[in-house]
Amino acid sequence: MISSSEAVGGVWSCGPPTGRVRNKNYLWRVKSPASHLRHCTSPYFTSKVVTPPLHYICPGLFKASSQVRQLPLRYASTRQPPKMTGQVNIDPKDIQAHLSSYEGDKYVEGWAALWDKGDSLPWDRGFPNPALEDVLVQRRAIIGGPIAQDAQGRLYRRKALVPGCGRGVDVLLLASFGYDAYGLEYSASAVEVCKKEAKEHHSRYPVQDQALGRGKVSFVQGDFFDDAWLQKIEGSANGFDLVYDYTFFCALRPVLRPKWALRHTQLLAPSPAGKLICLEFPLHKDPQAAGPPYGLSSEMYMAHLTHPGEEIPYDDKGRVQYDPQQGPSEAGLERVAYWQPERTHKVGQGENGVIHDRVSVWSRRT
Numbered sequence: 001m002i003s004s005s006e007a008v009g010g011v012w013s014c015g016p017p018t019g020r021v022r023n024k025n026y027l028w029r030v031k032s033p034a035s036h037l038r039h040c041t042s043p044y045f046t047s048k049v050v051t052p053p054l055h056y057i058c059p060g061l062f063k064a065s066s067q068v069r070q071l072p073l074r075y076a077s078t079r080q081p082p083k084m085t086g087q088v089n090i091d092p093k094d095i096q097a098h099l100s101s102y103e104g105d106k107y108v109e110g111w112a113a114l115w116d117k118g119d120s121l122p123w124d125r126g127f128p129n130p131a132l133e134d135v136l137v138q139r140r141a142i143i144g145g146p147i148a149q150d151a152q153g154r155l156y157r158r159k160a161l162v163p164g165c166g167r168g169v170d171v172l173l174l175a176s177f178g179y180d181a182y183g184l185e186y187s188a189s190a191v192e193v194c195k196k197e198a199k200e201h202h203s204r205y206p207v208q209d210q211a212l213g214r215g216k217v218s219f220v221q222g223d224f225f226d227d228a229w230l231q232k233i234e235g236s237a238n239g240f241d242l243v244y245d246y247t248f249f250c251a252l253r254p255v256l257r258p259k260w261a262l263r264h265t266q267l268l269a270p271s272p273a274g275k276l277i278c279l280e281f282p283l284h285k286d287p288q289a290a291g292p293p294y295g296l297s298s299e300m301y302m303a304h305l306t307h308p309g310e311e312i313p314y315d316d317k318g319r320v321q322y323d324p325q326q327g328p329s330e331a332g333l334e335r336v337a338y339w340q341p342e343r344t345h346k347v348g349q350g351e352n353g354v355i356h357d358r359v360s361v362w363s364r365r366t
């Protein structure tokens, strides 16, 4: 059980307007009355790339310097990629050919058949993207910490969802930071791989803060676009405080994009608590080239997420026709932060190490 005096984890992640982080090597843990939790886990923070120090957002939190102690940040700075446990036994080109033989709604069965063939597919890096680690460590003022307080003053763990979680490494990472983490996979075989990963590689995901502890981990089989899996985990619509979308949007047939955006609005908790984190990838692939992964752009994320469920026009080069001046629709999400991550998987970098990936964070308008 977490006591209210222990439950707040603040992160100093102030930076100049370029979004560079000045001090990324330390977590600041703060002893704070529970009354501050509300503010800190649900900061009202819009349209800024730079994360301000927490005391800008919740002035009461940093009352006295004696209340603040510095913790060395073990995870992000020292972590080495583990060796892959399985074999990359399917060629990416074969994947495209394979999936193209599954028509319409059967597409998702194509993914399941792939997982049935091999437990380590080409998109699987075997460890979480360091860009996600950096979000969890450095951007807590935007996404909120793992613990919140309900209307009755009870503390609870916030829920994080990873749709199309693959091997489940991001789910395990989120739980190690204290979130109750849910991994959704259509493939039953992938769910088994996730459970094996959790069992065999538990030690790769040490608890990040002993005061906050580890969140619960649940892997569930189901289709992102229907509700059956929600019932299995006794979840509810708009019940997820964080949703992390990486290599999921790009895995879907382009025709599913309006539905994908709409589904996020149905799963994400109301504003300001609910945050969708998109690690945008692949931004350097020609959108007309064969997929998956389908080449994307930040404009595509923007056009679809701000107008969920709507057909978005594309030009003959596969570029989205989107006017950046256009605001979100009533049901649309708002982009509350956007930046170039300092680290990401190699697959999100150009030959010279230039990072193509971007991180965007989205919130419902109500």
Ligand SMILES: C[S@@+](CC[C@H](N)C(=O)[O-])C[C@H]1O[C@@H](n2cnc3c(N)ncnc32)[C@H](O)[C@@H]1O
Pocket (backbone or CB within 6 Å): 108, 111, 112, 115, 123, 124, 125, 163, 164, 165, 166, 167, 184, 185, 186, 187, 190, 222, 223, 224, 225, 246, 247, 248, 251
């Ligand atoms: C490209 S893989 C990415 C896996 C993981 N995110 C990673 O980075 O390693 C996409 C995953 O989404 C899953 N998937 C595709 N469509 C889905 C759907 N409608 N519902 C749930 N999972 C789905 C596939 O089984 C596949 O494992």
